[in-house]
Amino acid sequence: MTTHTATSKSASRASEFWALTKPRVTLMAVFCAVIGMFLAVDGIPDWRILVFGTVGIWLLTGAAFAVNCLAEREIDARMARTARRPMALGSITVTQTVIFALVIGGAGMWILHTLVNPLTMWLTFVTFLGYAIIYTMILKPSTPQNIVIGGLSGAMPPALGWAAVANEVPMQAWLLVMIIFVWTPPHFWALALYRRDDYAKSGLPMLPVTHGMQFTQFHVWLYSIALAATTLLPWIVRMSGLIYLVSAIILNAVFLNHAWKIYRHYTDLIARKAFTWSIIYLTLLFIALLVDHYIKL
Numbered sequence: 001m002t003t004h005t006a007t008s009k010s011a012s013r014a015s016e017f018w019a020l021t022k023p024r025v026t027l028m029a030v031f032c033a034v035i036g037m038f039l040a041v042d043g044i045p046d047w048r049i050l051v052f053g054t055v056g057i058w059l060l061t062g063a064a065f066a067v068n069c070l071a072e073r074e075i076d077a078r079m080a081r082t083a084r085r086p087m088a089l090g091s092i093t094v095t096q097t098v099i100f101a102l103v104i105g106g107a108g109m110w111i112l113h114t115l116v117n118p119l120t121m122w123l124t125f126v127t128f129l130g131y132a133i134i135y136t137m138i139l140k141p142s143t144p145q146n147i148v149i150g151g152l153s154g155a156m157p158p159a160l161g162w163a164a165v166a167n168e169v170p171m172q173a174w175l176l177v178m179i180i181f182v183w184t185p186p187h188f189w190a191l192a193l194y195r196r197d198d199y200a201k202s203g204l205p206m207l208p209v210t211h212g213m214q215f216t217q218f219h220v221w222l223y224s225i226a227l228a229a230t231t232l233l234p235w236i237v238r239m240s241g242l243i244y245l246v247s248a249i250i251l252n253a254v255f256l257n258h259a260w261k262i263y264r265h266y267t268d269l270i271a272r273k274a275f276t277w278s279i280i281y282l283t284l285l286f287i288a289l290l291v292d293h294y295i296k297l
C-alpha cells in the first residue's frame with residue numbers, strides 16, 4: 001500500500017515536471033528540427049546525429065519552456081487556459097524549476113556540444129535565450145508585436161536540425177525558418193482572438209486587446225497571404241518539387257479560407273477552428289517537404 005502511494009506520488013511529480021516543458025509544443029518544435037535533419041542530406045542522416053541531435057534539441061527546448069513557466073507563473077495563474085500549470089498552482093517550487101531547467105538545459109548543451117557539433121549547441125542556446133529571455137521577459141510584456149519578433153526563436157528548429165547534420169545553415173534551411181516565422185502570427189492571433197478575455201485579464205499587451213478585434217482579424221488575413229507566398233519559395237528555388245508544390249497549394253487554400261472567414265465573418269468558433277488548422281497545416285507542410293525530398297516526381 002505504502003509502496004503504491006509512493007509510486008503514484010513520484011509518477012504525478014514526474015508528470016508535473018513533464019508539463020513544465022509544454023510537451024506538445026516541444027514535440028512540434030522537435031518534429032520540425034528532425035525534418036530539417038533529413039532535408040540536410042540526400043540519403044539518410046547518421047543515426048547518432050539523429051538521436052543525439054533530437055535529444056539535445058528536445059532538452060533545451062524543454063528547459064526554455066520551464067523558464068517561461070517560471071517567469072510567467074503569476075500571469076499564468078490569471079488565465080483560465082494556463083491556470084493549471086504546475087508553477088501557476090504552486091505545486092512545483094521556484095528552486096525546483098530552476099534546478100530542473102539547469103539540469104535538462106545543461107544536459108542538452110553537453111549532448112549537442114560533444115555528440116553533435118558546437119554550431120548546433122550555440123544556435124540552440126541562442127534560440128533558448130531568444131525565447132526564454134528576449135521573448136518571455138522583455139518583448140511579451142511590452143509590445144503587441146511580441147510574437148512577431150519573438151516568433152523568430154520558435155521558427156528556428158529546422159535550422160537547428162539542419163546544423164546538426166550538415167554543420168552549416170544554408171539558404172534552404174533559412175527558408176524553412178521563414179515559413180514558420182510567417183506562420184506564427186496567424187497561428188497565435190487566431191488563438192488570441194477567441195481567448196481575448198483571458199489576455200485582457202492577464203495584463204499582456206496582445207493585439208486583440210491593444211488594437212481591437214477587427215485590426216487583428218485583418219492581420220491574420222495579411223499574414224496568411226504572406227504565408228501562402230513564402231511557402232512557394234522552396235519550390236521556386238528548386239529545393240522541393242511537385243509533391244511539395246501541390247501539397248502547399250492545397251494546404252494554403254484551406255488556410256486562406258480560414259483566414260478569410262476570420263477577417264470577414266468572425267466568430268469564436270471560426271477562430272478556434274483556424275487555430276487547430278494552423279497546427280495541422282504546419283505538420284502536413286513539413287511532412288510534404290520530407291516526402292518530396294525522397295520521392296521526386
Ligand code: HEM
Binds near residue numbers: 150151155188
Ligand atoms: C511566439 C510564437 C508562438 C506563440 C505566441 C504561440 C502560442 C501558442 C499558444 C498560446 C498555444 C496554446 C493553445 C492552447 O492552450 O489552447 C499554442 C499551442 C501550440 N503551438 Fe504555438 N505559439 C507560437 C509558436 C509556435 C511554434 C513556432 C510552434 C511549432 C514549432 C508552435 C506549435 C504549437 C502547438 C503544436 C500547439 C498545440 C499545443 C497543445 O495542443 O497543447 N507554436 N501556441
Ligand SMILES: CC(C)=CCC/C(C)=C/CC/C(C)=C/COP(=O)(O)OP(=O)(O)O
Binds near residue numbers: 057060068082151155
Ligand atoms: C531552445 C528552443 C528550440 C526554443 C524554441 C521554443 C519554441 C518552439 C518557441 C515557440 C514559441 C511558443 C510556442 C510560444 C508559446 O507562447 P507562450 O510561451 O507565450 O505561450 P503561453 O501563453 O502558453 O505561455
